[in-house]
Amino acid sequence: MDFGLLLQQTINALTIGAIYALIALGYTMVYGIIELINFAHGDVFMTGSFVTMWLLTTLGFQGTIKDPLTLAGVLALAFLVAMTVMGAVGVIIERFAYRPLRNAPRLAPLITAIGVSFILQNIVQSIWGPSPVSVPQIIDVQASFRVGGTPIRFLSIFIIVLAIALMVALQLFVGRTRLGRAMRSTAIDREAAQLMGVDINTTIALTFFIGSALAGAAGVVQGLYLGNTVFTAGFQAGLKAFTAAVLGGIGNTTGAALGGFVIGFIEVGSTYLGYTRWSEAVVFTILILVLVFRPTGLLGQQLAERA
Amino acid sequence: MSEAAALPAPEPALDPALTVGPAPATAGRPLLRLSDVHVYYGHIHALQGISLEVHPGEIVTLLGANGAGKTTTLKAISGLHHPRQGSIELDGQEITRVPAHALVRRGIGHAPEGRRIFGRMTVLENLQMGAYTRSDRAAVDADYERVFTLFPRLQERRSQLAGSLSGGEQQMLAIGRALMTQPKLLLLDEPSMGLAPILVEQIFQIIHDINRQGTTILLVEQNALMALGVARRGYILQTGQIVLADESAALAQNDEVRKAYLGG
Numbered sequence: 001m002d003f004g005l006l007l008q009q010t011i012n013a014l015t016i017g018a019i020y021a022l023i024a025l026g027y028t029m030v031y032g033i034i035e036l037i038n039f040a041h042g043d044v045f046m047t048g049s050f051v052t053m054w055l056l057t058t059l060g061f062q063g064t065i066k067d068p069l070t071l072a073g074v075l076a077l078a079f080l081v082a083m084t085v086m087g088a089v090g091v092i093i094e095r096f097a098y099r100p101l102r103n104a105p106r107l108a109p110l111i112t113a114i115g116v117s118f119i120l121q122n123i124v125q126s127i128w129g130p131s132p133v134s135v136p137q138i139i140d141v142q143a144s145f146r147v148g149g150t151p152i153r154f155l156s157i158f159i160i161v162l163a164i165a166l167m168v169a170l171q172l173f174v175g176r177t178r179l180g181r182a183m184r185s186t187a188i189d190r191e192a193a194q195l196m197g198v199d200i201n202t203t204i205a206l207t208f209f210i211g212s213a214l215a216g217a218a219g220v221v222q223g224l225y226l227g228n229t230v231f232t233a234g235f236q237a238g239l240k241a242f243t244a245a246v247l248g249g250i251g252n253t254t255g256a257a258l259g260g261f262v263i264g265f266i267e268v269g270s271t272y273l274g275y276t277r278w279s280e281a282v283v284f285t286i287l288i289l290v291l292v293f294r295p296t297g298l299l300g301q302q303l304a305e306r307a
Numbered sequence: 308m309s310e311a312a313a314l315p316a317p318e319p320a321l322d323p324a325l326t327v328g329p330a331p332a333t334a335g336r337p338l339l340r341l342s343d344v345h346v347y348y349g350h351i352h353a354l355q356g357i358s359l360e361v362h363p364g365e366i367v368t369l370l371g372a373n374g375a376g377k378t379t380t381l382k383a384i385s386g387l388h389h390p391r392q393g394s395i396e397l398d399g400q401e402i403t404r405v406p407a408h409a410l411v412r413r414g415i416g417h418a419p420e421g422r423r424i425f426g427r428m429t430v431l432e433n434l435q436m437g438a439y440t441r442s443d444r445a446a447v448d449a450d451y452e453r454v455f456t457l458f459p460r461l462q463e464r465r466s467q468l469a470g471s472l473s474g475g476e477q478q479m480l481a482i483g484r485a486l487m488t489q490p491k492l493l494l495l496d497e498p499s500m501g502l503a504p505i506l507v508e509q510i511f512q513i514i515h516d517i518n519r520q521g522t523t524i525l526l527v528e529q530n531a532l533m534a535l536g537v538a539r540r541g542y543i544l545q546t547g548q549i550v551l552a553d554e555s556a557a558l559a560q561n562d563e564v565r566k567a568y569l570g571g
Contacts, residue, residue: 005453178439185425185436192423197411197488294495 004150015156015225017264018163022218023241024248024256026090031205033187033249034102036109040093040116042238043124044212048086048219049229050124053135055081056223064140074138077225082220083213090212091205094300099201105248117234124165125231132230135223145181161223166217169208174253186250236280240267243287247286249297310559336399338363338523339384339492340473344393344441346376346383355378355547356393361492366524368534370568371544377527378420380385380544381494384525386410395560397492410492412440416490420497422481426470430461433469433480437487446489453520454483457513475506482510486517493517496527535559543568 014130023045030038055078064070097116101109121305139158174180185193186203194200222237223229244263248255270279290297337360346354354376360365369377382388384395386407395403397413405413421482425433434454438447458479464472469480478498485493495514499507511533516522518537528534535541535555543551543564551564558564 172359178435181428181432181436182439184428187424188425188427191407192419192425193436194387194407194483195385195411195417195419195438197408198436199406199408 004148007147007150007152009272011152011156011160011241013265013268014160015263015264016257016267017222017261019218019225019260020167020237020241020263021257022116023169023237024244024260025253026215026246027242028208028248028250028253029211032247032253033183033204034098034109035106036098036113036303038211038244039099039110039113039238040097040120041211041215042234042236042241043120043276044086044090044093045215045219045222045230045233045235045237045241046229047089047120047183048082048216049135049223049233050128050133050219050231051082051085051216052078053133053229056136056138061138063136063138063190065138066140071138074294075195078138079217084216086089086216086219087209090208090215093212094205094208099204117238119260120157121231121234127187128231130231132228134228134278135226137198137224137227148152155224160226162217162221164237166214167253170253173210179206181204190276200286201206240280240283243283247290247297249299252297252299255297255299262298314475324569326531328533333496335362337396338394339525341380341384342394342396343397344377344380344383344390346388346390348388349567353492353547354383357383357547357549358393359542359545359549359552360525361525364518364521365540366518366526366538368526368528368531368538369544370528370531370534370541370558370564372567375544376547377544378536379547381417381419381496381525381527384492385415385494387417400502411488414489414491415494416485416492417494418485418496418498422477422501423435424469424472424477424480424484426468430469430472430480430496431465432502433484434461434465434487437484439488441487441489445464450487450489454486456518457486457516459542475502478502478506481514482513482517486522486523490522493522493524497529498526499528499533501529507533519542531539531564532559 026041026044027038030036030041052294059074061074065074097112098109101112139155141153141155142157144153146152174183182193182198182203183206185196186198190200222233240263241260244259245256246252246259247262248259249258251301266282266286267279270276270282275282339361341357341359344354344357345352357376357380357385369380371377383390386402386405389404394401395464397415402410402413425436434451438450442446444472460476461479461483464476472480482495482498498510499515502510514524514526515537526534526538535558538555541553541555541558542549542557551558551561553561559569
């Protein structure tokens, strides 16, 4: 394979991987703190893409915005609105669907999560219909620059840089701030965290807000990248992001980001090799293999606790 | 807080002269008062009408066999498991239904059974969690110094993951973390559990020092001999009820206590 092609495919993989990684973070954060596989999370992402579509069309945009200043402003607004709205949706879901079941057997919130998934799909479907709708691609999809003769799209670079920036911000928040410590301590030992003065309800709500906001950001990115969305978009992307989270080691945010990019490479790789139709089979085969042979994922938990 | 630096290093053995407390404070308002507290776990009636008092400046110990309700009593006080009936007062104020996280600000520090340190966080981060509710930077910094003076090992290992500490160090961290909450009342649940005898003596010396620095302590222990040595008064719990309450010296002389908890 020549260098140009390799570069192009790598950029593609990173772009798709960035979207999976952003969604995977929400799965892994929620699992880390309340040990729930939030199956509604993919649909939070999907709803985020519809919120973006709604916002941009309501503002009257149909296609590429040429003026860079306007573009930057509209992009900032889109991310702000989608992330805030989806963050709030995440908090509401936790408050009314999961919190009442916090001490119930684990199967109960899991089934509830599947229920919430259907509720979100049905709400979106009833508002915007069952067919794919187009999302205004305000960043020019064709705009590119050349690296050694290979065209690289600005849109891809924007998505990769944005996703990495969000991930770095998340790591710094969780790793370095007081609220981040509250989240980690709640994840490790809820009761002990309370004894430190941590209000675990607020902390869990905050975790849902951040995870869902990241899914909202992924929703914006998805709209800009594909130019359309559909009410079932959350199911498959959600499953793949979940696979990414498991692959990286569920509960581990670095692992989720890594897993997302790995899935991106697997998907692009199998497409390149001519097995486009098999890419999902490959991804889920990997999920099964990981679950069987390395359930703690690539990175797993950093350290087992001593008795 | 600065007086901590002037304290002597913990001695290997407990000085008997230090363990005789002043006369019991029967008068005055208790710092903690439990009145007829009943706690249930589902259908299990774990605490069946516990009443006890802890006065400012005291060390009071709660003794009893496994399953007698010692840990449950501490959990009721720190708000982790609310009583179904009865009342708990801190400094004259009703706290029976106050959630655990809010009680930290009110002055209850709890080093729970089994240490429960945050293993995947560093020693320093664990201590920072202790100071979670506090914004008085200068006083917090002074308290880090105090904890590091009491437990020099923690300072050496401040950037290590807490899960990699030895059992004794983890216990020190659990106590240090609870001290960082700046408690008026410190609840200690089996601080000597699983520790080598030399460490047990060290921990008890530190409990004594903490108390002398002005922190009131309610101590739950299996090691009745050591607990009665350091405490001024004690309560004996049996299947969710208090069966005996007296000065430590009197409890140590009591035949039944000797037979049940002191090995003859």
